[in-house]
Amino acid sequence: MDISSISEKYRKISKDVNFFALLLVASSLFFSRFLISIGFILVVFNWVAEGGFKKKFEFINKNKSAFYILLLWVFHLIGLAYTENLEGGIFDIRIKSFLFIIPAYGSGILLSNKRKNIVFYVYILSALIASIISSLSFYIGNDFASIEDLGGISLVGGNLYQAILINIAISLLCFFLISYKKSKYSLIYFVTIIW
Numbered sequence: 001m002d003i004s005s006i007s008e009k010y011r012k013i014s015k016d017v018n019f020f021a022l023l024l025v026a027s028s029l030f031f032s033r034f035l036i037s038i039g040f041i042l043v044v045f046n047w048v049a050e051g052g053f054k055k056k057f058e059f060i061n062k063n064k065s066a067f068y069i070l071l072l073w074v075f076h077l078i079g080l081a082y083t084e085n086l087e088g089g090i091f092d093i094r095i096k097s098f099l100f101i102i103p104a105y106g107s108g109i110l111l112s113n114k115r116k117n118i119v120f121y122v123y124i125l126s127a128l129i130a131s132i133i134s135s136l137s138f139y140i141g142n143d144f145a146s147i148e149d150l151g152g153i154s155l156v157g158g159n160l161y162q163a164i165l166i167n168i169a170i171s172l173l174c175f176f177l178i179s180y181k182k183s184k185y186s187l188i189y190f191v192t193i194i195w
Contacts, residue, residue: 010049017046019115026123029165030130120172127169128192130162 021042028035047056060066076093083089111119173192176183 011051014046014050015111017042019111019119021046022111022119023122026119027126029123030126030162120176124169124172124192127166131166134162 021039024035024042025039028039060070073093076089080086080089080093
């Protein structure tokens with residue numbers, strides 16, 4: 001069995017691997033740094049395992065924003081050789097590593113609209129669940145999160161991190177509300193935005 005046949009077999013399942021990895025990231029952004037890391041590692045692994053690098057680099061070359069995102073990330077990697085604070089530099093790389101997912105997703109095998117919407121819905125649902133848990137923990141109080149002030153309301157990361165992610169979820173809900181005006185889910189979108 002040669003490498004090209006293995007690569008060809010992998011391409012048949014790479015859409016499913018990509019879908020699973022994005023679902024993992026979308027569902028864990030509010031709850032688990034470990035699962036977020038696993039999801040991102042799967043996305044990067046899938047991008048490499050798919051092959052077709054010539055096509056991918058053509059995409060990155062044509063898409064200037066993807067090129068600059070990767071360039072920023074590469075500069076950060078190079079900067080690790082010169083920094084006196086290696087621990088802070090590695091932390092910064094970890095924080096910015098999610099930027100790699102944008103060109104990796106755009107230049108790899110894309111999801112169908114149906115699967116993309118499922119990833120968005122899972123993301124919105126996880127944002128809703130996290131905001132409900134955080135709100136209940138703050139206002140009612142329990143041992144699960146033990147939040148004493150609003151600065152600690154986020155389950156993972158800081159409160160600014162969670163606020164940005166919730167704003168993205170609200171933007172997605174607004175998009176669905178505007179795009180699917182006559183959808184049977186419009187009321188659910190609206191109520192979730194208000195929450």
